[in-house]
Amino acid sequence: MNGTDHDTIVAPATAPGGALAVVRVSGAEALAVCDRIFRGRGKLADAAAYTLHYGRIVEPAAAGLSPDADAPAERTIDDVLVAVFRAPHSYTGEESAEISCHGSQYIVSELLRLLCRAGARMASPGEFTIRAYLNGKMDLSQAEAVTDLIASSSRAAHTLATTQLRGGYSADLEALRERLLELVSLLELELDFSEEEVEFADRTQLRETMEQIDARIEAMRRSFTLGNAIKQGVAVAIVGAPNAGKSTLLNRLLNEERALVSDIAGTTRDVIEELTNIDGVEFRFLDTAGIRTTEDRLERMGIERTLSSITRARIIIRLLDATQAGDTIPAPDFEVRQDQRLLTVMNKLDCCPGRTLPEGILGLSAKTGEGLDTLRCALRAAVDTQALYHGDTVVSNSRHAEALTAAHDALLRALDGLREGLPTDLLSEEIRQVIGHIGTITGRGQITPDEVLQNIFSKFCIGK
Ligand code: GDP
Numbered sequence: 001m002n003g004t005d006h007d008t009i010v011a012p013a014t015a016p017g018g019a020l021a022v023v024r025v026s027g028a029e030a031l032a033v034c035d036r037i038f039r040g041r042g043k044l045a046d047a048a049a050y051t052l053h054y055g056r057i058v059e060p061a062a063a064g065l066s067p068d069a070d071a072p073a074e075r076t077i078d079d080v081l082v083a084v085f086r087a088p089h090s091y092t093g094e095e096s097a098e099i100s101c102h103g104s105q106y107i108v109s110e111l112l113r114l115l116c117r118a119g120a121r122m123a124s125p126g127e128f129t130i131r132a133y134l135n136g137k138m139d140l141s142q143a144e145a146v147t148d149l150i151a152s153s154s155r156a157a158h159t160l161a162t163t164q165l166r167g168g169y170s171a172d173l174e175a176l177r178e179r180l181l182e183l184v185s186l187l188e189l190e191l192d193f194s195e196e197e198v199e200f201a202d203r204t205q206l207r208e209t210m211e212q213i214d215a216r217i218e219a220m221r222r223s224f225t226l227g228n229a230i231k232q233g234v235a236v237a238i239v240g241a242p243n244a245g246k247s248t249l250l251n252r253l254l255n256e257e258r259a260l261v262s263d264i265a266g267t268t269r270d271v272i273e274e275l276t277n278i279d280g281v282e283f284r285f286l287d288t289a290g291i292r293t294t295e296d297r298l299e300r301m302g303i304e305r306t307l308s309s310i311t312r313a314r315i316i317i318r319l320l321d322a323t324q325a326g327d328t329i330p331a332p333d334f335e336v337r338q339d340q341r342l343l344t345v346m347n348k349l350d351c352c353p354g355r356t357l358p359e360g361i362l363g364l365s366a367k368t369g370e371g372l373d374t375l376r377c378a379l380r381a382a383v384d385t386q387a388l389y390h391g392d393t394v395v396s397n398s399r400h401a402e403a404l405t406a407a408h409d410a411l412l413r414a415l416d417g418l419r420e421g422l423p424t425d426l427l428s429e430e431i432r433q434v435i436g437h438i439g440t441i442t443g444r445g446q447i448t449p450d451e452v453l454q455n456i457f458s459k460f461c462i463g464k
Contacts, residue, residue, distance in 0.1 A: 006094060006131065008033050009123035010115045012108050013098070013463035021103040023111050024463055026096040026128055029119060031084065034097050036060065036118035038082060039074075044097060049086035056080070057101065059114055077114070078107045092128050093135030126460025130453065133443065139170050140443035140456065144397055147460055148231065155280030156230045156385055160396050163388075170442050172220070172393050176213055177444075180435045183209060187428040207418055210431075214411045217438075220395050221404040225339060226384070227396030229314050233275050233284030234383050237309040239334070240319030245347040248366040249319060250274070250285060253376070279380045286313055310334050315341045315382050317375075322348045322355060329358055341382040345375060399456070400441045407437035 008027030014020070025034055031045040038044060040055025047053060058074040083098040090096040101107050116122065126147075133143045145164035152158040163169065183206060229235065238246045254276050274285045286309035310316055318332055325346065336342045346357055350365040357363050362378060364371035388394050395401055414430035422430070440452075 008120040009127055009131075010112060010120040011123040011128070011463035012112065014103070016103070016105055016108075018103045020100055021108045023099045023101065023108060023115070024096065024123075024128060025099065025115060025120060026090070026092045026094045026123075026131065027120070028087075028095055030095045030097055033115060033119045034082060034099070037114045038080075040082070044082060044084055047084040049084065049089055051084050053082045053084065054079070055082065057099070057111055057114065059110070077110050078102055078104075088135065088137075091137070092131040093137045094131060123462065125462050126457030126464060129460060129464055130457050133453075138165075139167070141170055141173075141397070141400065141441050142167055144399070144456060146464060148396065150461065150464065153275075154230070154277050154282040156383075156388060157282065159388055160227060160230055160394055163391060163394070164396070168391060169393050169395075170444075172216075173438055173442055174444065176216060177435055177438050179209065179213060180431055180438070184428050184431050184435070187424050187431070190424050191428070203418065207415065210411060210415055210418070213434075214408060214415070217404055217408050217411065220393055221401060221408060223387070223393060224395040224398075224401040224404075225314075226388070227394040228398070228401075229383065230281065230385070230388070230394070231396040233282040234315060234379075235284050235286055235309075235313045236315045236317060236379065237286045237306075237313035238317045238319060239306055239310060240347075241321065241324070244319040244321045244324075245366045246319055249317075249345075249347065249364070252366050252369060252372055253283075253285070278376050281380060281383050281385065283315075283379060307334065313340065315343065315379060317379075318342060318344045320344065320346050320361075322346050322352045327358075329361060343375070343378055343382070345371075403437050403440045407434050410434045410437060 006027050008025060008029045010023060010025045010033075013022040013024045027033075031043075031047070034044050037057055037060065038053075038055050039058055040053045042053075044053060057077040057080050059077060061073040078101045081100045083100070085091070085096040085098075087093060087095045099111065101111060112122065129138075129143045129146055132138050133140060138146075142165050145161045148161035149158070149165060152161050186206075238250060240246050254274055276283050276285070316332075316334075316336065320329065329344065332342065332344075343362060344360065345362045345364050346355075347364045347366050349355060349363045349371065350368050355363075362371060362375055364375055366372075395404065410430060410433040414427060414434065417427050417430050
């Protein structure tokens with residue numbers, strides 16, 4: 001995998017089943033390869049950028065065989081439209097074409113076979129985006145945002161991906177990197193004049209700048225909790241005594257929002273997590289299999305599962321049964337962390353008309369649906385998306401969060417060094433470490449090892 005190895009690659013870009021399909025071709029020879037099987041008004045290789053060409057895809061007559069007198073020399077596969085992109089103004093930065101054909105699996109596979117025979121090869125997952133990165137069309141964090149965009153299933157996740165894709169995030173990191181580089185160059189200037197014992201970099205000012213940068217890194221790092229929740233779905237645990245109405249509430253929340261039911265890979269098979277979208281944010285209800293089998297599950301297993309979903313949840317709905325609960329509400333018998341929100345909800349209020357609730361407790365009848373909208377608003381309000389919609393940096397990628405943590409640790413070491421009067425060359429080396437960690441996020445100013453690239457791009461789908 002390197003920037004010069006740009007042979008012509010081809011892959012379907014659309015999922016099977018639609019009326020149309022798009023096949024992408026990219027590489028220095030992309031248009032010449034297409035011309036070998038495309039019959040239109042002119043040659044695609046001569047076409048201007050951003051033009052669309054109608055024509056036929058044909059299987060050229062096999063060389064060496066004299067065609068049967070009756071049989072046509074070329075077999076038409078499909079009528080197509082070809083969009084032409086010229087380097088460097090394409091997604092990959094290379095000569096590229098996108099062939100729109102009819103959405104038949106047979107046509108698509110014939111098209112791929114013919115393009116490969118004409119000189120292209122099948123692309124591996126993410127290879128188009130790898131080329132875009134290697135050709136400087138986007139940095140690594142933007143490339144990663146492409147997969148997030150394709151996977152986004154709520155307004156919030158979509159905003160997260162598009163902000164990152166447009167490079168707002170990269171600009172932030174670049175600004176930090178530049179400030180750090182300035183510090184390093186001041187320190188290194190000092191080294192050049194070491195005989196004269198001058199201090200170009202005022203140590204108090206140096207400390208202040210480093211602390212400001214660390215505050216920025218910390219803010220970005222903290223935003224990962226929100227970013228990750230938005231990307232994966234905000235985890236919610238519904239807990240309460242048997243018969244409090246957990247299943248009824250879950251069904252209400254899911255059905256009324258036309259829920260997507262999904263088995264999330266990687267979790268135990270009988271743990272089903274269900275997703276619902278509330279006002280542009282996806283919520284993920286934990287251990288719903290546990291909720292649904294209250295009656296026949298083993299008690300011990302049930303408790304363990306409930307505790308585990310409480311630990312993993314960002315929001316805990318504690319459901320009380322109005323027909324059982326007295327006027328004083330006991331404190332929950334589980335711990336609520338600072339980063340978690342507890343919503344205490346009194347259910348079955350339809351059985352107790354006129355009952356007044358203590359402050360801070362939401363009323364509900366899962367049976368009639370009364371109070372459901374208020375509960376939904378409370379769930380939504382527990383996720384602060386203000387920053388996200390105002391374009392602030394919100395980190396949603398665990399690789400980035402790890403790099404920010406490493407940058408923060410390195411910066412703390414540099415600050416320690418500064419305090420302890422570390423020699424200038426060692427101090428500058430510590431700051432270079434911070435720059436290195438930040439650089440791994442965007443891949444800019446950094447040699448990104450092949451295995452890191454493989455790891456990032458292997459998560460892509462074919463054709464992207
Ligand atoms: P779980 O064990 O916590 O999952 O409770 P379920 O959802 O299975 O509900 C237990 C029983 O309470 C069922 O018979 C439900 O129909 C009933 N129930 C649930 N919510 C309400 C409610 O708001 N009002 C009334 N009257 N009954 C309810």
